[in-house]
Each structure stands twice: as structure tokens, then as C-alpha cells.
């Protein structure tokens with residue numbers, strides 16, 4: 165099963181992708197997490213990606229596509245995967261489709277998590293990410309057991325630099341301009357499914373499971 169998560173930044177793609185990955189035993193692949201891992205480890209890729217991420221812009225397609233194709237060619241991806249934050253542009257989607265077509269394959273579901281812009285800033289300002297393992301929490305909607313500490317690994321929880329309100333605004337603009345057209349793109353391929361992302365997160369997940377098992 166190959167799944168693409170669509171939706172604005174903060175819509176809940178990562179939260180739902182992690183739950184899908186756990187339930188169906190497929191890898192959760194987040195290009196944002198791959199970039200943050202590289203930033204943390206001071207790699208050249210991380211240094212280049214950071215300059216774009218800090219401004220709320222997209223990392224160039226060429227670089228992003230290269231790391232994604234490399235990741236999905238790994239053995240653990242044979243039975244499928246859930247992509248979170250990729251594709252974010254039509255050219256990225258076309259490269260992925262081209263690669264899948266070579267293997268007589270394709271995306272099975274593109275899940276669009278719908279959340280209006282008005283909700284996004286509060287979602288993002290309350291998001292806390294683990295510096296160590298990348299797990300995501302929310303101070304109100306998905307709080308860790310102990311404030312500031314990751315339930316999964318004990319790492320320190322922080323507000324991501326790009327979750328500050330001024331950067332969130334820019335990221336929303338970039339989303340509407342470059343990423344939202346993917347909704348039409350996947351609708352045209354007959355794999356688009358819409359989910360109401362304003363619901364409580366377990367209810368969102370229940371709706372997703374119905375779609376995947378429908």
C-alpha cells in the first residue's frame with residue numbers, strides 16, 4: 165500500500181502518518197524529518213536545506229527528489245510506505261509517478277487532511293517536537309505525560325524554528341501556491357480521498373482506516 169499525505173502545514177499529516185505506519189507495518193517517510201536529521205548531524209545536505217526551511221520556503225525539487233527516491237528504493241519499502249510532506253510540488257509528484265510507472269506501480273491513496281487556515285497558526289504554535297527522535301506533540305491536543313519531555317525517548321521537546329507565527333504565514337502561502345494543486349493532480353488519477361482534519365485526532369484516524377479498508 166502506497167499512500168501520500170496531503171494537507172497544509174500543521175494539518176496533522178505527520179500525526180496520522182505515524183499511526184498508519186504503526187497499524188499497517190509500513191515505513192513512515194517524512195522529507196521534513198530527513199532534512200531535520202541532516203541539520204542535526206551537520207551534513208552538507210542539512211546545511212543547504214536549512215537555508216530554505218528557516219525562511220518557510222521549499223527545498224529545491226532536485227535535492228528533495230534525490231533523497232526521496234533514494235529512501236523509497238530501500239528494501240523496507242517493498243510492501244509500501246506512507247509519504248508525509250512529499251510530494252509538495254507537481255514536478256515532485258511527476259518524478260515519483262514516473263519512477264513507480266517503471267515498476268508498473270502507482271500511488272494507491274492520496275489522503276487530503278482538510279484544515280482551514282484559521283486553525284493552523286494555533287496548531288503550529290502549540291506543536292512541540294522531540295529534538296532526539298522527532299516525535300510530535302501538542303501542548304493542548306496531544307500533550308506529553310511530562311511537560312517538555314518526549315514520552316517515546318525522554319528527549320527534550322522544543323518549538324520548531326519554522327513553527328513561529330511569521331514563518332507559518334509564509335509556509336501557508338507556499339502551500340496554497342505550490343502544494344495545493346496536487347489535490348487536483350491526484351483527483352485526476354482517481355486516488356484522492358478527503359478527510360476532515362478538524363476532528364479529534366483519533367476520529368481523523370478512524371476515518372482514514374475506513375478509507376484504506378473501504
Ligand code: ADP
Nearest residue numbers: 174175176177178179291301302305306364365
Ligand atoms: P503536519 O505533519 O501536517 O505538519 P502535525 O501532524 O505535526 O502536522 O500536527 C501539527 C500539530 O497539531 C501537532 O502539534 C499535533 O500534535 C497537532 N494535531 C495533529 N492532529 C490534530 C487534531 N486532529 N486535532 C488537534 N491537534 C492535532
Ligand code: AMP
Nearest residue numbers: 195196216217221222223228249250252
Ligand atoms: P515538514 O516537516 O513536512 O513540515 O517540512 C518542513 C520544511 O522542510 C518545509 O517547510 C520545507 O522547507 C522542507 N520540505 C519538507 N519536505 C519538502 C518537499 N517535499 N519539498 C520541498 N521542501 C520540503
